[in-house]
Amino acid sequence: MITGVFSIVTSILLALVGLFLFLGGGYLLVLGGSWFYALAGAVMIGAALAGFRSPRLALRLYAGLLLFATAWSLFESGFNIWNLEVRLLTLVGIGAWMLLPWVWRQGGSWLSDKREMLGAVGIGVLVLVVSCFTSYSIDGTVPAERMGAQDQADSAVDGVPAADWQAYGRTMGGDRYSPLGQITTANIGHLKRAWLTRTGDVRQDGEGTVAGPDQGHEFNLEVTPIKVGDTLYMCTPHSWVMALDAATGKVKWTFDPHPAKADQEKNVYLSCRGVTYYKIPDEIQTSCRTRIYSPVADVRIVALDAETGKPCDDFGDHGFISLRQYLGHVPHGFHFVTSPPLVAKNRLITGGWIFDNQANFEPSGAVRGFDATTGEIAWAWDAGHTPETWKPGPDDVLTRDTPNAWGVYTADPDLGLVYIPTGNSPPDNWGGSRRPFDDATSSATIALDIVTGERRWTYQTVHHDLWDMDIPSGPSMVDLPGPNGETIPALVQSTKRGEFFVLDRRTGQPVPGYPVEERKVPTAGVAPDDRASPTQPYPTAMPSVSPPDLKEADMWGATLLDQMICRIQYRQSAYDGQFTPPHVGRTTIVYPAFYGIVDWQGITIDPQRKIMLANASYLPFRIKLDHRQTLEGPGTLPKWNGQGEEPAAKGDALSVSPDYGTPYIAYTDPWLNPLQIPCKGPVWGTLTAIDLVTKKIVWQHPVGTTRDTGPFRTHTNLPLPTGMYNIGGNIVTKGGLVFMGATADDYLRAFDLATGKVLWRDRLPAGGQATPMSYEVGGRQYVLIAAGGHGGLGTRSGDYIIAYTLDGAQGTGATAQ
Numbered sequence: 001m002i003t004g005v006f007s008i009v010t011s012i013l014l015a016l017v018g019l020f021l022f023l024g025g026g027y028l029l030v031l032g033g034s035w036f037y038a039l040a041g042a043v044m045i046g047a048a049l050a051g052f053r054s055p056r057l058a059l060r061l062y063a064g065l066l067l068f069a070t071a072w073s074l075f076e077s078g079f080n081i082w083n084l085e086v087r088l089l090t091l092v093g094i095g096a097w098m099l100l101p102w103v104w105r106q107g108g109s110w111l112s113d114k115r116e117m118l119g120a121v122g123i124g125v126l127v128l129v130v131s132c133f134t135s136y137s138i139d140g141t142v143p144a145e146r147m148g149a150q151d152q153a154d155s156a157v158d159g160v161p162a163a164d165w166q167a168y169g170r171t172m173g174g175d176r177y178s179p180l181g182q183i184t185t186a187n188i189g190h191l192k193r194a195w196l197t198r199t200g201d202v203r204q205d206g207e208g209t210v211a212g213p214d215q216g217h218e219f220n221l222e223v224t225p226i227k228v229g230d231t232l233y234m235c236t237p238h239s240w241v242m243a244l245d246a247a248t249g250k251v252k253w254t255f256d257p258h259p260a261k262a263d264q265e266k267n268v269y270l271s272c273r274g275v276t277y278y279k280i281p282d283e284i285q286t287s288c289r290t291r292i293y294s295p296v297a298d299v300r301i302v303a304l305d306a307e308t309g310k311p312c313d314d315f316g317d318h319g320f321i322s323l324r325q326y327l328g329h330v331p332h333g334f335h336f337v338t339s340p341p342l343v344a345k346n347r348l349i350t351g352g353w354i355f356d357n358q359a360n361f362e363p364s365g366a367v368r369g370f371d372a373t374t375g376e377i378a379w380a381w382d383a384g385h386t387p388e389t390w391k392p393g394p395d396d397v398l399t400r401d402t403p404n405a406w407g408v409y410t411a412d413p414d415l416g417l418v419y420i421p422t423g424n425s426p427p428d429n430w431g432g433s434r435r436p437f438d439d440a441t442s443s444a445t446i447a448l449d450i451v452t453g454e455r456r457w458t459y460q461t462v463h464h465d466l467w468d469m470d471i472p473s474g475p476s477m478v479d480l481p482g483p484n485g486e487t488i489p490a491l492v493q494s495t496k497r498g499e500f501f502v503l504d505r506r507t508g509q510p511v512p513g514y515p516v517e518e519r520k521v522p523t524a525g526v527a528p529d530d531r532a533s534p535t536q537p538y539p540t541a542m543p544s545v546s547p548p549d550l551k552e553a554d555m556w557g558a559t560l561l562d563q564m565i566c567r568i569q570y571r572q573s574a575y576d577g578q579f580t581p582p583h584v585g586r587t588t589i590v591y592p593a594f595y596g597i598v599d600w601q602g603i604t605i606d607p608q609r610k611i612m613l614a615n616a617s618y619l620p621f622r623i624k625l626d627h628r629q630t631l632e633g634p635g636t637l638p639k640w641n642g643q644g645e646e647p648a649a650k651g652d653a654l655s656v657s658p659d660y661g662t663p664y665i666a667y668t669d670p671w672l673n674p675l676q677i678p679c680k681g682p683v684w685g686t687l688t689a690i691d692l693v694t695k696k697i698v699w700q701h702p703v704g705t706t707r708d709t710g711p712f713r714t715h716t717n718l719p720l721p722t723g724m725y726n727i728g729g730n731i732v733t734k735g736g737l738v739f740m741g742a743t744a745d746d747y748l749r750a751f752d753l754a755t756g757k758v759l760w761r762d763r764l765p766a767g768g769q770a771t772p773m774s775y776e777v778g779g780r781q782y783v784l785i786a787a788g789g790h791g792g793l794g795t796r797s798g799d800y801i802i803a804y805t806l807d808g809a810q811g812t813g814a815t816a817q
Contacts, residue, residue: 006102011051011058014094017561018044024564031571033552036072037564040065040091055104056113063120066095070124076553081131082682082722083556090560092124136683136723138700142691142754146609147736158413163776165227168274168340169602170731170773173477174410176604178774181734182781187806188737188750188760194782194808195249199799201236207270207791217264219797220271220769221788222338222600222728227775228277228306233292234786234801235272238264241294241304246777249803253309255302257320263298266333268355270297273408273600273770274340277306281346284373288312291372293348295337299323299330301350303375316375323352326380327363328397331645335363339600342409342418345450348372349418351405356468357427357657357666361642364397365404367420369453379453381420383441389453401425403442403470407600410474412489412505417456419491419505420446423470427659428594429582429623429666431464432530439463443470445493445501447508457508461495463533466526466581468594469496473602477505478610480692483512492605492692497578498546498597498616500690501539514541514695525574525588526581527625529663536579543690543697545597545616549577550589556681557673566679569671573622584625584664589671591680593621601729601742601771610692611753613738615703617725620671620680625664631656637665682722685743687730689756699756704743708795719745727793729771741768741785744793748772748785748802764802767795780805 022041029035043065051058069091077083098104098117106113158171162179169176183191207219225234225244231252232244239259243252264270275294280286290306300322303315311319323337324330334355341350348370354362366382381389384399392398403422411418422445425431425438434442443462448455462469475491480502482488491505502514510516518535526532552570557563574580575589582588597616604613631637638647640660657666671679678684688700704724706717728742737759738751746767750760767789774783783804789797 006100007051007055007104010098010103011048014044014051015048017094018042018048020561021564024568028564028568028571031568033567033571036069037560037567040069040560051104056106058104059098059114059117062095062098063116066091066120066124070127074127079127079131079134081128081134083553084128084131086556086558086563086681087560088124088128092121092128095121095124136702137756138697140697140699140755142609142611142689142698146611147754150608150734164229165773165775166277167226168224168408168771169410169476172342172344172411172413174408174474174602175476175478175607176729176731176771177606177608178731178733180774180776180781182776183733183737183783183806184735185737185752185754185759190806191750191760191783191804192806192808193762194803194805196803197244197249197251197801199236199240199242199801201238201240202799203797217267218269218271218791220269220790220792221766221786221799222271222273222770222790223786224274224771224773225784225786225801226275226277227773230777231306232784233275233277233306235275235294236799237270237272237788239272239295239297241275241292241302241309243306243309244801246775246782249801255304255309255311257296257300257302259297259300262332263336267297267336268333269338269353271338273338276340276343278343278372280373284346286312286314286373288314291315293341293343295340295350296320297336299335299337299352301337301341301348314374321370321375323350323368326366326368326377326392326396326398328400329642330363334358334646337406339406339408342411343372344411344413344418345416346372347378347450348375349409349450351420353406354404354423354426357429357659357668358646359640359642359658359660360401360426360433361661362401362426364399365402365423365425366398367405367448367453369450381448381453381455383437384435388455401438403438407471407473408602410477410491411450412477413450415489415506416450417447417505418450419474420448421471421474421493422446424465424468427657427662427666428468429466429657429668430527430530430625430659430662430664431466432527433662434464445471445475445491445503445508447505459493459501459503459508461493461499461501461537462497463536464531466530466532467579467590469592471495472596472600475503475505476603476605478605478607478692480511480610488512492603492612494598494603494614496594496596496599497592499539499544500542500603500612500614501537502542502692510539514539516540521579522576523581524576525583525586527584527664530581532579532581541695543695545614545686545688546578546592547597547618550575550591550620550680554681555679556677557679558675558677562673562675562677566673569679582623582625582666584627587622587624589620590623591620593619593670595619595621595670599727601727604730604732604738605692606732606753608734609753611698611732612690612692613687613730613732614690615685615687615726615730615740615742617685617727618680619678619684619725622669622671624667626667628663628665631665685723685726687738687740687751687756689753701756703740703749704747705745707745709744725793727769727790731772731774733774739772739774739783739785741770741772741787743768744795746787746795762804765796765800766798767793769793769795
């Protein structure tokens with residue numbers, strides 16, 4: 001009786017699976033895709049029918065399918081465990097079920113009935129096991145003489161004491177290198193928590209939902225604290241500014257600027273990546289000499305006394321300046337600052353984030369320089385104004401809808417230059433209304449004079465950007481050997497594309513030996529009232545972490561069934577490789593996508609060893625332009641001319657982009673299948689070391705596991721070593737260690753700089769989507785990271801600041817009140 005029931009259930013379920021594969025595979029075949037799924041479905045249906053009358057024939061049919069699928073899988077993907085897993089695991093699992101003694105028995109012995117199936121399952125399992133031993137790494141070692149190099153001048157130091165971390169990237173040059181060497185590869189095993197402090201600023205109802213910002217506000221603790229003397233300074237997602245004792249984590253003071261509720265309710269992102277420290281020059285009169293400058297969520301900058309946390313009364317309006325001034329009408333949520341301002345030579349320089357994809361008449365993206373003492377505006381760099389650098393009066397309005405610069409700025413104080421990473425003139429995915437000055441200054445590194453704001457040079461990394469490939473982080477400074485033995489002051493600009501441009505930071509020209517060439521890219525299918533650049537710049541000497549173009553065989557999923565859905569979607573979409581223009585009325589695959597291969601974290605450079613480090617993520621997106629009338633006609637999307645508040649629901653950056661003022665709307669989303677599994681398979685995250693002298697990858701390894709990222713965005717999974725999506729940067733130390741949180745599996749890890757091998761890790765209480773830092777106090781080196789999670793990545797939320805030392809006693813700092 002039990003044998004009959006199991007056999008009937010097996011036949012019914014196999015028939016249903018087979019029917020799904022046959023129908024879907026037939027459609028895939030019509031689209032020009034693989035024929036395997038239709039064939040597999042037909043064989044499954046045949047085996048299911050045979051199971052009712054001839055179980056042995058059914059078993060042989062399925063065993064033959066499994067053997068054929070194993071051969072097909074090896075032919076299509078080789079011994080790649082992730083590609084083989086999605087192709088074979090479903091079929092091997094079904095085959096293993098058929099080995100049960102109650103399924104499809106002919107009446108002989110178990111072995112005689114199941115011999116063919118046992119062999120087919122065994123071969124499939126053997127192939128999967130063997131493929132587990134394949135490597136997805138580039139293995140190599142930094143030469144010993146380079147690892148020992150520590151005597152080279154470092155022009156990016158800016159006079160920062162070795163014990164301090166005085167800027168987001170430790171110095172204004174943004175190399176994220178700590179010259180501390182107490183913690184080494186030999187003693188890293190003794191690294192323990194010294195203290196843990198909770199800020200008290202936690203996610204509120206409606207914030208940080210994992211379904212995307214259109215369901216709420218992303219609550220992201222992305223901060224990298226700075227350290228000056230014996231004090232740490234930082235900001236929180238709700239714009240609190242805090243000072244902590246660097247040795248104990250005890251809160252010294254907290255300042256809540258009380259940002260306007262109307263702004264916080266409208267801002268898509270609740271995040272603050274850091275604060276800025278500055279000492280006013282002695283020759284300037286002030287009662288507030290050492291200052292902490294921090295962005296506020298309601299489009300203000302506050303200056304605080306570093307010792308007391310009180311607002312500096314001689315700065316702006318009793319400690320505050322409003323960045324709404326000179327921007328004309330700014331609807332709530334359309335402009336805010338998430339990155340620390342750059343302060344040098346008594347200039348406070350900042351831009352800000354302009355709400356993506358809402359209209360082509362948004363506020364100006366101009367960069368402004370203020371007197372760091374008084375808060376009075378000194379200059380504005382406004383690409384649409386003549387002259388482009390000027391000092392606006394009280395009633396002047398900067399040119400609307402120009403490219404903005406929202407990331408962390410870097411600078412070379414000796415050259416007197418600040419380096420601005422720019423974005424696009426909104427909206428991102430249609431450029432038909434962009435003006436010549438928009439196209440000339442978007443997706444570029446722009447060098448401005450710190451004191452005067454005059455533009456010195458521009459280097460563009462994407463022409464007429466239709467993919468939101470803005471530059472999300474300022475470049476990192478490094479001195480490189482020139483062809484004639486001279487030293488060239490260079491910078492390395494990372495991009496969302498995963499390309500690295502090496503430029504002379506004096507002139508903006510590629511450094512000799514690091515050429516860039518224009519290559520042809522796809523242009524077919526661009527919107528009829530727009531254009532696509534026929535070429536894009538590629539650094540030809542520098543290694544890239546940009547992924548190869550997608551193929552149908554790259555499609556992935558949890559099972560063979562949802563993988564087939566991804567293959568169908570691939571064939572349905574417009575895709576001619578990187579830079580395929582967004583199409584009207586047809587979904588377009590965008591890869592690399594606007595979340596970036598290398599995002600706002602930028603890169604790390606060891607200035608002594610001339611090694612660059614970059615962590616990268618790999619997730620395709622899809623976009624479709626459609627005519628406005630499809631939503632405005634039935635009233636689904638209200639019309640708007642820019643007056644007053646935007647009528648549409650806020651937070652549409654990842655779903656429907658209204659693009660007011662243009663002929664189109666845009667649908668944008670990460671490319672996930674119905675199980676919320678990425679359609680592009682592993683590896684999803686890597687850490688790469690690149691030799692800036694030989695211009696070769698030294699090593700590259702997957703980083704992170706699936707432990708905290710399961711189907712349907714659950715937080716439970718097997719810790720598969722797939723490499724994981726990551727947001728946040730890494731740092732490197734004189735001790736030969738690389739520290740990185742960032743990955744969606746909630747660990748802080750230490751890597752051997754020489755080989756990339758993981759030497760140490762600590763499980764974090766929340767997502768560590770921030771860049772770590774390192775400092776010294778009391779003769780001890782500390783490593784610190786903020787662990788508070790990331791709404792967009794869907795990691796666990798919290799309010800933790802955690803510091804580590806060698807043999808550090810477990811401790812807890814005071815929670816802010």
